[in-house]
Amino acid sequence: MNNFEFKNPTKIIFGKDTIKKIESEIPANAKVLMLYGGGSIKKNGIYDQVTKALSNFDVIEFGGIPANPEYDTLMKALKVIKDENISYLLAVGGGSVIDGTKFLSAAAVYEGDTPWDILTKKVRTQKGMPFGTVLTLPATGSEMNSGAVITRAETKEKLAMGGPGLFPEFSVLDPQVITSIPERQLVNGITDAFTHVLEQYMTYPIEASLQDRFAESIMQTLIEVAPKVIKDPTDYKPAADFMWSCTMALNGLIQKGVPGDWAVHMMGHELTALFGIDHARTLAIVAPSHYKYNFEAKKEKLAQYGERVWNITEGSVDDKAYAAIEKTEAFFQELGIDTKLSDYTKEYEGTAEEIAKRFTERGWKLGERQALMPEDAEKIVKMAY
Numbered sequence: 069m070n071n072f073e074f075k076n077p078t079k080i081i082f083g084k085d086t087i088k089k090i091e092s093e094i095p096a097n098a099k100v101l102m103l104y105g106g107g108s109i110k111k112n113g114i115y116d117q118v119t120k121a122l123s124n125f126d127v128i129e130f131g132g133i134p135a136n137p138e139y140d141t142l143m144k145a146l147k148v149i150k151d152e153n154i155s156y157l158l159a160v161g162g163g164s165v166i167d168g169t170k171f172l173s174a175a176a177v178y179e180g181d182t183p184w185d186i187l188t189k190k191v192r193t194q195k196g197m198p199f200g201t202v203l204t205l206p207a208t209g210s211e212m213n214s215g216a217v218i219t220r221a222e223t224k225e226k227l228a229m230g231g232p233g234l235f236p237e238f239s240v241l242d243p244q245v246i247t248s249i250p251e252r253q254l255v256n257g258i259t260d261a262f263t264h265v266l267e268q269y270m271t272y273p274i275e276a277s278l279q280d281r282f283a284e285s286i287m288q289t290l291i292e293v294a295p296k297v298i299k300d301p302t303d304y305k306p307a308a309d310f311m312w313s314c315t316m317a318l319n320g321l322i323q324k325g326v327p328g329d330w331a332v333h334m335m336g337h338e339l340t341a342l343f344g345i346d347h348a349r350t351l352a353i354v355a356p357s358h359y360k361y362n363f364e365a366k367k368e369k370l371a372q373y374g375e376r377v378w379n380i381t382e383g384s385v386d387d388k389a390y391a392a393i394e395k396t397e398a399f400f401q402e403l404g405i406d407t408k409l410s411d412y413t414k415e416y417e418g419t420a421e422e423i424a425k426r427f428t429e430r431g432w433k434l435g436e437r438q439a440l441m442p443e444d445a446e447k448i449v450k451m452a453y
């Protein structure tokens with residue numbers, strides 16, 4: 069196991085009917101900006117629960133943060149923060165609203181002229197404006213980590229940011245919120261969380277047995293609850309396992325002491341930026357090709373995953389590793405997620421070259437050994453056409 073430091077300051081408030089508890093988490097004298105998305109919270113009762121809990125606070129609302137939170141929209145929210153002397157942010161939504169709120173937390177204290185530089189110049193926020201979250205969609209883990217991904221439609225860019233000052237102070241996780249989530253978003257959440265585990269696990273053996281088993285157990289739990297959650301999102305038990313698995317998949321714990329890959333996400337983000345494909349679906353497109361292309365470097369972990377998660381017991385390391393990739397792709401497909409770029413767009417020619425060009429311009433070398441060059445990304449994306 070590699071040396072590591074681990075600190076996660078986010079307080080998790082988990083369980084049935086917990087949204088009302090935000091009242092005692094936000095400082096009494098705060099001037100609150102409540103941020104949300106396109107309006108799902110107004111139909112499913114979450115808005116009412118939150119506003120009731122905030123009835124003793126000075127609150128301004130900002131709705132309309134789109135999926136893949138858009139820089140232009142967030143700049144309007146930043147103006148409200150400055151004009152209204154906001155001191156506390158409350159995100160009520162999925163990864164997009166929470167990520168947008170993290171950007172605002174950073175931008176509110178940023179001293180440069182152009183907040184977009186936070187993304188392009190990789191500014192690490194040491195202390196942002198404080199914020200909490202009410203999670204409405206299990207998927208990204210953003211509710212308990214310090215990263216965010218922001219989109220700019222004007223330039224077709226989607227870039228990541230973060231810093232130790234961007235953990236939520238608290239996050240409320242009430243699994244009952246999933247009852248209103250459309251199936252498309254439920255399967256996205258399962259796929260995204262599953263791939264988060266893969267990114268931190270599917271590297272090379274490093275004898276971090278506990279980390280491996282944490283990772284495997286999250287994947288096993290997701291596989292087990294997926295059909296139940298899809299069949300009946302009102303069933304509380306699988307909903308609770310699903311929600312906690314998504315949080316645990318990307319709250320920093322399983323990445324400590326082990327190498328991380330993240331190349332699937334980096335290529336996937338480009339597919340969202342170029343075509344608007346849902347985040348999770350881009351991962352299902354890229355992951356099978358990525359693992360096939362990097363087979364030699366990853367086959368030991370692939371075989372271990374095959375054995376322990378998919379019960380593949382027959383054959384050589386190569387056989388098990390290959391079967392594990394097939395199982396993974398089949399899992400995504402059984403969820404109803406297409407795994408080829410051509411399933412989403414007919415305009416895919418040239419995509420691999422464009423992504424390689426962008427990675428070259430940014431000087432990116434990806435993967436757990438920083439050895440995945442732009443020309444490798446080009447080949448992987450082509451395999452995924």
Ligand code: NZQ
Pocket residue numbers: 104105106107108109112133134135136137161162163164165167204205206207208209210213215216217245246248249250253256257260318333347
């Ligand atoms: O906008 P509203 O009307 O609220 O509808 C949303 C949205 O259309 C809807 N929804 C959310 N909760 C609901 C609900 N509908 C009914 N009932 C509910 N309870 O779901 C749609 C998708 O929401 P969104 O927040 O975009 O989804 P998700 O949580 O998957 O977030 C995706 C974003 O997170 C980023 C992605 O790149 C993408 O931009 N990620 C953030 C990460 C992080 N911060 O750690 C890591 C991830 O890898 C990912 O990159």
Ligand code: ZN
Pocket residue numbers: 208260261264333347
């Ligand atoms: Zn993701």
